[in-house]
Amino acid sequence: SDLEPLPGAGVATVRPGGHGIRCGMGDVAMTQTLVLRCADVGIATYVSLRVVGEPARSVTWVVEEPHMQAVEAALNPALPDPIGTETPAEAIERAVTTGAFATVETEFDLARLLGSQLIGIDGWQLLADCVADIRPVLFVTKKKKKKKKKKKKKKKEKKV
Numbered sequence: 001s002d003l004e005p006l007p008g009a010g011v012a013t014v015r016p017g018g019h020g021i022r023c024g025m026g027d028v029a030m031t032q033t034l035v036l037r038c039a040d041v042g043i044a045t046y047v048s049l050r051v052v053g054e055p056a057r058s059v060t061w062v063v064e065e066p067h068m069q070a071v072e073a074a075l076n077p078a079l080p081d082p083i084g085t086e087t088p089a090e091a092i093e094r095a096v097t098t099g100a101f102a103t104v105e106t107e108f109d110l111a112r113l114l115g116s117q118l119i120g121i122d123g124w125q126l127l128a129d130c131v132a133d134i135r136p137v138l139f140v141t142k143k144k145k146k147k148k149k150k151k152k153k154k155k156k157e158k159k160v
Contacts, residue, residue, distance in 0.1 A: 035052060062120075063118055
């Protein structure tokens with residue numbers, strides 16, 4: 001199988017020799033930072049991928065609606081969000097026991113689908129150029145919406 005477990009955490013991962021030398025910034029491999037942005041306009045999603053600090057190294061592509069629907073159909077059952085009449089506990093159990101993240105093989109299949117449906121050829125080329133020597137790590141975060149501050153109305157005091 002071409003699936004390998006991720007390395008463990010700690011000094012042994014950064015300095016495999018375990019020779020006890022204290023780690024500093026000189027021991028950490030510096031990587032390039034890439035920013036992936038998506039803009040959903042209904043019938044398509046526009047995507048850009050760029051290398052931070054290198055504006056010339058930017059690529060864009062379009063993900064058509066059928067591809068997004070395929071991703072949604074595969075991803076929704078994998079997530080621990082209740083579907084239909086499921087309780088939150090049932091949703092978590094489903095996601096952990098039968099969802100796409102339940103086994104290494106099903107997680108790999110989902111990753112392959114996400115990569116093939118969401119990343120364009122130019123995006124893959126830029127990724128390959130940037131990670132030739134270092135295994136990439138993907139962090140997915142949801143953008144927090146800014147809460148609107150409610151203005152408190154000042155009560156007018158009546159003078160007596």
